[in-house]
Amino acid sequence: MTYPVQANGSSRAVPPSEASFFWRKLSEHRTALWRLASVGLFFLIWEIAGRIPISFAFPTFLETLNAFVTMTLDGSFVAAYAETLQPLVIGIAVSAVIGIALGIVMGLSRFAEWLVAPVFIVLQAAPMAALIPLITFVYGIGLVSKTLAVIMLALPVIVLNGYKAVRNANPSLVAMCYSFQGNLWQRITKIIIPDASPVIFAGLRLGLAAGFIGVILAELLITPTGIGDLITYHRSVANYAEMYAAVVSIILVSTLTLAALEAFELRVLRPEKKRS
């Protein structure tokens, strides 16, 4: 068949003209500039607040920056993160694998939902910081306790998001796969998981953020090691600039990790979103 769909479709669907490409490029750029301005403004206010000063324990932005650069160069951040990241990486990896698997199983089976969901709903609501002393009591002060702290914070949100995502997978797509004789495995891997992936990944991002909280809590409450040790130590000797630099560094690391996860999701699972 030959006919005009192509002709009238092309104006909408074919790559836009040179001019609109230029405008899009500029507006992308503009967003980045605004973000930069917002961060700059925050630092400026910080600097002013530090100079007033609002507290003797509140360093200025430039002092903190200076401490940050020094600590980066003298290797104390490298050493600290080598320790902090261990329980975090292990905990997040375990939570992601168990959490996504459990979430999918719960989404597919009412029985598994009935069996498992209440546990995680309670766990999500429980104040985890209060449970950390219990972990220490059972597992001591080593890596196991800290990893467990990360898992306890990260796992519930990953499981519950995965479960809701799978349960709400587009029924029409599932019926489509069924009507083209897709088997159960194909239905899960080719339809349900890709369809659920944005929500599963939202869960992973929240889980990762919770994992950062978990590892810092563990390092502050169980034994001071890694970045928690840097914070505790510099506070105790009143090196406030260094203490703030350590705090800023963990915020930076967790933000960058979350951004990387998001970029990975777009690239691998939902290529269509890159174009929209």
Add this chain to the structure above:
Amino acid sequence: MRNITAQAASAASRPAGSDVAVEVRGVCKMYNEVEALRGIDLDFPSGKLTTLLGPSGCGKTTLLKIIAGLIPATSGEIRVNGKTVTGPGPERAFVFQDFALMPWATVMRNVAFGLELKGMGKDERQAIAAKYIAEVGLAGFENKYPHELSGGMRQRVGLARAFAVNADVLLLDEPFSAVDEQNRRKFQEDLLELVEKEKKTFIFVTHSIEEAVYCSDRIVILSRRPGRIAQIIEPEIDRSATPDAIRRDQGYLDTVEEIWQGLKRYVD
């Protein structure tokens, strides 16, 4: 126009000289306490386009999904090419009202998806998909994503996907209801060309009388819930005429009017 009444339906519904692709025998469907379909007996002639038409809630989509094997009948049976239906099968392909395209997959992957599920190799299935993408008029859009296409174009993807698996029977569930009016007309004309070319059996659900008369070799009108066969009409319109001539043809207009007179009593 030939009008076959419900009472004579089972005797007359087997048109002389043409094979029957799909047989519906005593199909009833209950949704809990609600009776959706009651005692449907129907033959769908092979190589023709048969439309299921009726007021909303008459169970026409339910009947189509039972034929597709997507939902089970409460009683009765469906035979396709003589074989009883127990679920979806390779001899039937479904076109969905809401297109059911995977938003994360390109046009190419969506069209080839039925073949991908069968385990066909990538090159082979893409060659087949490319042929049908061109046939429905989407050549050049292979690497677009569904959200980059208009409604009409998306449904063309759905149609190409159904063609690609080379089923004998195509089941179309209100395929144009989410497509705007102008695109719908063009799409109907193209569909007729494809019916002519592909020599497949089409079963088509619609609520548009004009669409039914324009496209169908035979129209089955269902009554309001519980759905039963109210009337079977064969428009017998000369399809060799141009689309515009058909839309102005007296036989076409009379058939539309007659169906409307029959359906009017079901409308509140």
